[in-house]
Amino acid sequence: MRVRFHLPDFSGNFKLNLLFADLLKNHPEYFREGVEIASFYGVFPPCLWNGGRPQGGMTDKNFIKSVIKIFNERGIPLRFTFTNPVLEKKHLSDERCNMILNLANNGLNEAIVVSECLENYLRRNFPKYKLTSSTCKRLDSAEALTAELEKDYHIVVVDYDLNNKFDILEKLPRKKDLEFLVNACCQPECPVRARHYESIGQQQIAFCEHIKRHPNVPFDHAAHDPENFRSCQFAKRGLFQIRDLKTHISPDDIWEKYVPMGFEQFKIEGRTAGKVNVLETYMYYMAKPECRDEARFTLLTMMEKTGAMQFT
Numbered sequence: 001m002r003v004r005f006h007l008p009d010f011s012g013n014f015k016l017n018l019l020f021a022d023l024l025k026n027h028p029e030y031f032r033e034g035v036e037i038a039s040f041y042g043v044f045p046p047c048l049w050n051g052g053r054p055q056g057g058m059t060d061k062n063f064i065k066s067v068i069k070i071f072n073e074r075g076i077p078l079r080f081t082f083t084n085p086v087l088e089k090k091h092l093s094d095e096r097c098n099m100i101l102n103l104a105n106n107g108l109n110e111a112i113v114v115s116e117c118l119e120n121y122l123r124r125n126f127p128k129y130k131l132t133s134s135t136c137k138r139l140d141s142a143e144a145l146t147a148e149l150e151k152d153y154h155i156v157v158v159d160y161d162l163n164n165k166f167d168i169l170e171k172l173p174r175k176k177d178l179e180f181l182v183n184a185c186c187q188p189e190c191p192v193r194a195r196h197y198e199s200i201g202q203q204q205i206a207f208c209e210h211i212k213r214h215p216n217v218p219f220d221h222a223a224h225d226p227e228n229f230r231s232c233q234f235a236k237r238g239l240f241q242i243r244d245l246k247t248h249i250s251p252d253d254i255w256e257k258y259v260p261m262g263f264e265q266f267k268i269e270g271r272t273a274g275k276v277n278v279l280e281t282y283m284y285y286m287a288k289p290e291c292r293d294e295a296r297f298t299l300l301t302m303m304e305k306t307g308a309m310q311f312t
Helices: 014-026 061-073 089-093 095-103 116-125 142-149 193-213 251-261 275-286 289-305
Strands: 003-008 035-042 078-082 110-113 130-133 155-157 178-181 265-267
Touching: 003 251, 003 275, 014 035, 014 061, 014 275, 014 289, 061 078, 061 095, 078 095, 089 116, 110 116, 116 130, 142 155, 251 275, 275 289
Parallel strands: 003 035, 003 265, 035 078, 078 110, 110 130, 130 155, 155 178, 178 265
Antiparallel strands: none
């Protein structure tokens, strides 16, 4: 049995994720059967190609090299969220994104894609990267998913509005290559979700251009968010606020329904969530219920000893 989890933000959650990986390795008795870390996903900000969630901040080349080395030495891929849906051909030459791709171009690391022009660019210039077809594509029908699976993708992410529609899911081919976002905070069947992704992409480009021109001047997010998507209250929902959503997949569902059907890829979102919420979500999904308290305590103790006890 393999139950493979893709976990959020190798950059912002670097210390938490590193310690969690060590906890899983050193204390497998805390965890449910078959749990693996399939990847840590995210970007090294600022990143013009980023999408799905807004990512601000700044990371330097030494940090980038260190993160790649530390996780890859543990056999864990970094999976880049290159899911900006509004990219144009002119953006493909972005110096920073290409630098990062070259640093991580070792055959282990991966990328998640939406834009056709970026996907084609990666296939031509960085063929070692395994590509994932993103949830941002809104593949919300059996026909769309089946067609996507016929293409050359390592993984295809199911639109989470299909998460619990088992009449559709049971008929899909290549089940082990389909991935589910298990803890989506977005409102089910949100009519503006695709437009929200586009807005985030446009803001990401504006942010990166601003950083290049005015590195010491704060970026005005509101000026680049005319539809006020940043104020979306659904995006701020935590673990205990989303469990009644019809798109929610519980830990018991994973082991009792999805894995027996042949599915094995599961993504936990949390790139813009607080550290407490991310930590508790890891415990909820991957630790045995009877071991959650001890696993949490052990991880918190590790964080305290290493100076990583900062929940911001």
